[in-house]
Amino acid sequence: MKTFVEKYLLDKGDTALIIVDIGAQDIGGSYRRFFHREKWQYIGVDLEQGANIDLVLNDPYNWTEIKTESVDVVVSGQTFEHIEYFWLTMKEVARILKPGGMCCIIAPSGGPEHRYPVDCWRFYPDGFRALARYAGLKALEVRTDREPSGFSDDSDTWADTVLVARKPGGHSGSEGPAAAEKAPRVTAEEDKKYHVYERSTGIRPDDSDSLGRLAGWIQPNSTVLELGPATGFFTRYLRETLHCVVDCVEISPEMAERTIPYCREMYIVDLDDVLLEEKWNVESYDYIVASDVLEHLKDPGRVLRSCWKLLRKEGKLLVSIPNIGHAAVVGNLLRGRFDYTDEGLLDKTHLRFFTRESLVALLEDCRFSVEKLETVVRLPEETEIKDDFADFPEEVQDAILNRPDGITYQFVVMASPGIIHDYDPAWKKEPGADAAELRRERTLRLEEQITELRQALAQAEKLIAEQTQEMDALRSGLAGAEELVAERDRELVTLSEQMAAQRNEIEALRKGLSHCEKLAFERAEELEAIKSSRLWRYTEILRRK
Structure with a gap:
């Protein structure tokens, strides 16, 4: 853990950091002393109260006591082998880390069984890399310490495996050893x-x-x-x-x-x-x-x-x-040119x-x-220089093209x-490529491509002619359809006019009918008045005779 701090955190001594130590109970020592900085807050975490413990978790797989993305660094040493479902714990490590935050997990790859209260696992580098990927973290460093440390205790027995990982996002300036080891970085x-x-x-x-x-x-x-x-x-x-x-x-x-x-x-x-x-x-x-x-x-x-x-x-x-001995470069030199390019034989960064x-x-x-x-x-014409030097005399072309490695x-x-002594590699005897043969092959390839393009062009022209005929037929059909639509429009206008006249006639008939109904009502009233008169009653006997 001391190495982790020196390698990854030493340049953050003046930065406010929250460091959570999982499984921090002091049993023969703790990591607190490595994180003693004025602006660093170390929090010892475990499942039960004890020495070096600042926070007790209720559930090893659901840390409701710690907010999401609230921690800069998570460390854990000699704990993961005792966690039955350590991958769930690793998910919680990833959850509480801030974007760009780091974790350092140390667990044994060997050693005897030591139940506390259980002893479930041993870890190898491939396992820790897989665990980091599972939790969505980027492994920066994974190693197993197999070399003797020289300490008098039995720590060498365990051959600890170390995982240093970073949560994606955030400031990446300390994302790995490249920054931590102060290697010159490119801005x-x-x-x-x-x-x-x-x-x-x-x-x-x-x-x-x-x-x-x-x-x-x-x-x-x-x-x-x-x-x-x-x-x-x-x-x-x-x-x-x-x-x-x-x-x-x-x-x-x-x-x-x-x-x-x-x-x-x-x-x-x-x-x-x-x-x-x-x-x-x-x-x-x-x-x-x-x-x-x-x-x-x-x-x-x-x-x-x-x-x-x-x-x-x-x-x-x-x-x-x-x-650098390629014919394209040699030919360009004969032209008095040595022009750099973005890529290729004369890449400008060479x-x-x-x-x-x-x-x-x-x-x-x-x-x-x-x-x-x-x-x-x-x-040469296939390189980024794109010059076949066809204007050179034939003997000059032959000289630059047919040199050993002239077109390599x-x-x-x-x-x-x-060094392998008495070693006669076959590559020393391989003949150089024949530029003339390559050009013949290239010419044949180009001719084949031209033939294929001509065939494709002919096919395309045939297809265009067929489609043109089809479009002409469609245009003709469209013109007939447009005339039919115009005729129907004219018929529709005539019908509309006839319907308007009929509506007018019906309206006149309605008015006449209404007048007749009014006259009939008036005559009925007059008749009723006559029947109600005294004269009508007096003359009733005469009407009966």
């Missing part, structure tokens, strides 16, 4: 000068490009250190397809952020400023990948010597690197340039033995730590 302002390297296609081991070659050399389930992963396209392939454990070193924070989801640990640093063996244990990796990286370094030999230390005895260094001989000499000087050396070939765009190398 956001400086990051703007780095070109973002993208890859639009997937990676297949049978691809002829450099990453396809490298992918074909890596065995599944390996431990890999990738130098300069850029935006993580190869890292993702290693993680998701080959199920490798991958650590990365990247100079650009922007690109590193996109790679982090696919690696175990990300170290954001300039390779020229660090010694990798001070960051990771020696003989830790099955493979170290430096794909188009060495040419960007001030001292690639220094980095390669660190790689030699980090590789296991049977490990492999995998390198791809551009060839500091070193290599040919086959100088690359092999560098590797051997750093105690590597080249086992395989393959080439990625491109004609990249070297792809597998090397082993250590």
